[in-house]
Amino acid sequence: MAATLRDVARLAGVSTSTVSRALSLPDLVNPATRARVRTAADSLGYEPNKAARGLITGRTGNIGLVLPDLANPFFPSVVKGVQARARAADVAVFVADTDEDVAAEMDLVRALAKQVDGLVLCSPRAEAEDLKAIAADTTVVLLNRIVDNLPAVVFDHEDGMRQAVAHLAALGHRRIAWVGGPAASWSSDQRGQGLSQASAAHGVDLVEVGHFPPHYDGGMAAADQVVATGATAVIAYNDLVAIGLLARLHARNIPVPTRLSVVGIDDIAMSAMSHPALTTIRLPKQQAGRLAVELLLTLLDNPAAAPERRVLPGDLLVRASTTEAPQ
Amino acid sequence: MAATLRDVARLAGVSTSTVSRALSLPDLVNPATRARVRTAADSLGYEPNKAARGLITGRTGNIGLVLPDLANPFFPSVVKGVQARARAADVAVFVADTDEDVAAEMDLVRALAKQVDGLVLCSPRAEAEDLKAIAADTTVVLLNRIVDNLPAVVFDHEDGMRQAVAHLAALGHRRIAWVGGPAASWSSDQRGQGLSQASAAHGVDLVEVGHFPPHYDGGMAAADQVVATGATAVIAYNDLVAIGLLARLHARNIPVPTRLSVVGIDDIAMSAMSHPALTTIRLPKQQAGRLAVELLLTLLDNPAAAPERRVLPGDLLVRASTTEAPQ
């Protein structure tokens, strides 16, 4: 069906190796022959067989992206960033969704690892040890997770939380509730810690109401506990949780923001559409995806390179869900 | 690094061909040797190299999924269905997002086609001719699109629209607006047609307000025109558009549903969270994804099989955004 290197060689009247070189290392071949080969290749619509090439070079030209849940709008943004950068480098992307299941995550990672040159693990929930084991025999870049000195792209959660607390403190809030995400989530952890520091610095009380699923239902579930803390403001693990909070507060006739201010994190599209629109920390999701691939490609070309870590700042977006503390 | 067939053969004291057979065609090999080979393979943690196998069998064990926009929650659901079914068959999935760009779509499809056994094209915007051309040299299953007799999984849009119109007509609505999606969208077309028929059957006026981008902004943009039609109910291309409508109507102080009833399509998670919650047509998205892979795998195993078409029904979910026609 498809033309092979030999077909091109035959047509151009040269050996297969010359064709191979003319196409991959043009400098090593006489301009005249190079042109002849190119013409032949074009006329046959020749496209190299990646599998065959990979067999010998050991590179597949594919990478894998593993993430917890595509239904959370945070992740599609990351996917877009990853794909954009990958496409530019002519590499294809396997995408795997773990459904927030730690066991499935490791299985998927291991299965993918054998078929790709490298892996981007986005917000992985697995144990640090397991991730290190994977990284020992596959090139891996972490996204939104730090494990020892594995290469990683992360958001500056600490700074984000500082901005959120500063904002609320300036509005007179003295007691802030924190609705955490999954216990296995590194970012939830980071945010919680950043929050502790920032609230100490601002002299406000921080009340943690526990861990909740990182979506709408989690927010619904957390709302009553938040209210019970007596806090005048709440920061949620992410926008989805914040929107769930909003829904439940609305149902209970607790006015936002007049009685309770609500802050989300991520800035997913939906957060601008909620009622009231959500104050949130915008995270450069696509950029993070692009950068992760960038790091991965660098590492693949130069395995000896030191593992890099890139920290991306987030920024506070003030919208209608936060206002001055009551009375 | 990884163990090869030869390593296993050596350890088991047999030839590579025997190992190959013991693992892929166990019946053709003596139970005793088979066991020996299996033990050897396990102890080495042997995993066959897919690329090498593909080189000879012509099958990669990979499929591709191309879709317009992961940021539209409709598509992640499809992805999940596709991945679930693919995983069960031990095939990996390349995912490509075209960003609703027709040209990019064809490029991606062509690029992917060479690296996979088959392709699932979800809601493709390309011309029928182009899709047929692709299908001529790659196994393709269409999802949410019909082109001649290519294999496809589709939703019964006509019936869905009938349900929507019946619902609104029963509530006394006599003039219904339709906000269409992208002009290149097959499903928008189908829905429009279904709507024409259903409204004729129910004796209600249908007013088409044109084509809009299939997301929140599209709904925002369409809202004023919808109001100007004097319709008492509006059906939107999808839930995202419907939610955009809701937002703009809210901003203009036009009460939903008392003054205007709003119906969406898809039943994305967000539609249950909007204010008011959205009446919509639920589409079995994951199931469609699973089915598409199912068809694809069947076709790959039996290329001679007649192209099948599966039609999945949607069902009306009545929520707070629809009520009786005013006065």
Added chain:
DNA sequence: TTGAAAGCGCTAACAG
């Protein structure tokens, strides 16, 4: 039931 041999499409020494 098993092994030897050939070869999928390509790249990478190594000569020339």
Added chain:
DNA sequence: CTGTTAGCGCTTTCAA
């Protein structure tokens, strides 16, 4: 600068 040779890891005739 170019051709020859060897082989990546696997499956599949073909004989034995």
